[in-house]
Amino acid sequence: MPKLPDNKSKNLESGSKIINEPEVEEPSNRLAGEKSPYLLQHAHNPVDWYPWSEEAFEAAKREERPIFLSIGYSTCHWCHVMAHESFEDPQVAGLMNQAFISIKVDREERPDIDQIYMAACLKMTGRGGWPLTIIMTPDKKPFFAATYIPKEGRFGMVGMMELMPRIQEIWKNQRAEVIKSSESIASQLSPTSAGKGEPLNKHDLERAYEELLSTFDFRNGGFGLAPKFLTPHNLLFLLRYWKRTGEESALGMVETTLQAMRLGGVYDHIGFGFHRYSTDSEWFVPHFEKMLYDQALLIMAYAEAYQATGKNEYALTAREILTYVIRDMTSPEGGFYSAEDADSEGVEGKFYLWTRDELRGLLDKEEYDLMIRAFDIREEGNFPEGMKTRSNILRMRSSPEDIATLIGISHVQFRDRLKAAREKLFLAREKRVHPHKDDKILADWNGLMIAAVSKAAVILGEPDFARKAGAAADFILEKMRSDGHLAHMYRKGPSAQANLDDYAFLTWGLIELYEATFDARYLRAARELNGQMIKHFWDETSGGLYFTPDYGEKLLIRQKEIYDGAMPSGNSIAIFNLIRLSRLTEDPDLEKSAEEIGMAFSSTVRKRRSGYTMLMAALDFAIGPSYEVALAGEPEGRDMAEMLEALRSKFIPNKVVMLVPPGNADILEIAGFAGGMVPLDGKATAYVCTGFACDRPTTDKEMMLRLLGAKP
DSSP: OOOOOOOOOOOOOOOOOSSSSSSSSSOOOOOGGGHHHHHHTTTTTSSSSSEESHHHHHHHHHHHHOEEEEOTTTTTTHHHHHHHITTTTTHHHHHHHHHOEEEEEEEOOOHHHHHHHHHHHHHHOOOSSSSSSEEEEESSSSEEEEOOOOOOTTTOOHHHHHHHHHHHHHHHHSSSHHHHHHHHHHHHOOOOOOOOOOOOHHHHHHHHHHHHHHOOOTOOBBBBSSEOOOHHHHHHHHHHHHHHHOHHHHHHHHHHHHOOOOOOBBBTTTTOOOOEEETTTSOOOOOOOHHHHHHHHHHHHHHHHHHHOOOHHHHHHHHHHHHHHHHSSTTTTSOOOOOOSEEETEEEEEEOBBHHHHHHSSSOOOHHHHHHHHOOOTTOOGGGGGTTOOBOOOOOOHHHHHHHHHHOOHHHHHHHHHHHHHHHHHHHHHHHHOOOOOOOOEHHHHHHHHHHHHHHHHHHHHHHHHHHHHHHHHHHHSSSTTTEEEEEEEEESSEOOOOOHHHHHHHHHHHHHHHHHHHHOOOOOOHHHHHHHHHBOOOOTTTTBBSOOOSSOOOOOOOOOOSSSOOOOOHHHHHHHHHHHHHHOOOOHHHHHHHHHHHHHHHTTTOOOGGGGHHHHHHHHEEEOOEEEEESSSTTTTTHHHHHHHHHHHHOSEEEEEEOOTTHHHHHHHHHGGGGGGOBTTEEEEEEETTTOOOOOBBBBHHHHHHHOOOO
């Protein structure tokens, strides 16, 4: 293979202003007809972009040109830097149009494509990130990979102006070597199965806990150093490990992290919700982008922590995140939007920053003094980049209780004064130029949020949250499903084939929604989606689930993923779903499939168990003890309400709950075994089973809790 220019790529994620449609009419390229906000941002570039399509590959073959594949997303800062430097530059565009067939892909619209070529980039360069730049043959095989590339070379990084003529020359004069190299790279990407390993067991839970403990930041919370990501599924696993073992360090890691994140600058103290990650180890300076999936997983973590500890601070945070999501991230149709940018007016974080002068002009003296003391606000600015503009990130250095004691007021007084000041600042901030929203609705991310909002409805006792989750579920089931298949994305209509995560995450959401509402149609839809997932994604040879369906577009490879990264993997969530549906529908084959998924990946997982914490949480459920609870009786009866309140007040994560109203045919069609479960003496009655054996039914809520291993 001829030596291609090396590019020292930036592995950075950040945000930038989104412009979904241009405000003025300009010449457009083939992206103008697309639905993706990211592709529409590039619809007026001088680059002759194609969307990912057969038309593009046929043109490349016909014209014997390599393909320049650029993958990014609408809130990616370096994607926009590269766009402004190069893709909007007529000189660069001219060279690209001469040398390549250029294709733009939104990684959030086509995660299947992104996964393949990110794996190629990691294989070829040892690093990854977005924008992802791949140069490949017309038959989709990569031979050059990089992330951000500047227009002109600098500090050892090759520039677009040097790179394109060099690749054009190599393609013209050394094509045979290029093709040979691309075939070698493609062969290395093809998945190799280690074969089915031994079943995962309780020892794997112990090792995952020990690995998390070894990387825990005892001073600041979280895992590792900087940058520090939120990874709420680590906390969901640790809560379950604490429940299983009574290991106080597991609960301590959860509480230290949740408290530190809530106090830090990574939390939006004025409008609520969490930013994408912290650039430092102290949760102080965030990357200000907000992602829907982070909010969903954090709602779950804070709500479960409240259920486990009874500490109201966690319930308050869960409610605040929900306030943000319902207010700012919910479409009129009920679905949830994807993200909000970090930038406004071309400056990252500008929307969220404050100077002392601004606060003086908005607050009375008592409120101003409180904000200065509570949030470490300084005249010169409180972080290095902010000193140029004397701006401050809002973050608390101490807990509200400690601050109240320090300034000599009660905790209640502190909360009331802070609330009044916060509301004034929120109204003032609403008048600023807002970061733009990425307003596409993704089935997988919505599934996570439906699960989170439903779980919060149960734990916090808020039926209105369940109605919000139901509206989102109804929208997806009605607008994003046809001929039995899901769509992945909705924006001005459905588009893109659904992948494993869409089916698995939405099924999770529907199961949680059923347990929040006991509306049998959601359980029926969960069972149907799960069946379609097994039918179209299952690997008959090695077990586990592919990321793409068998009816989908044929790509370079067909991948399977188990790593629980920024989001849990579809396979991990599928294990949860299969176990819960098995118990709810009395179908043991589903639980067998769950075990087979674990065995398919066990050899990989055992190399570093802490990278698979959602899988470990599912394993905790599978090992047990776990419980099936059927409540028979009138759904609206006072005795049923008391039974449910008692059940929902306890942290018993490894259970499924079914409600069996008298004569209700809907639930019996799904779970025929429930036909014999009737209320005793006309009272709400709990049927509790564990370890494949059932106890005698009881009308006593305290006895029900004892059967579930919980203190009344």
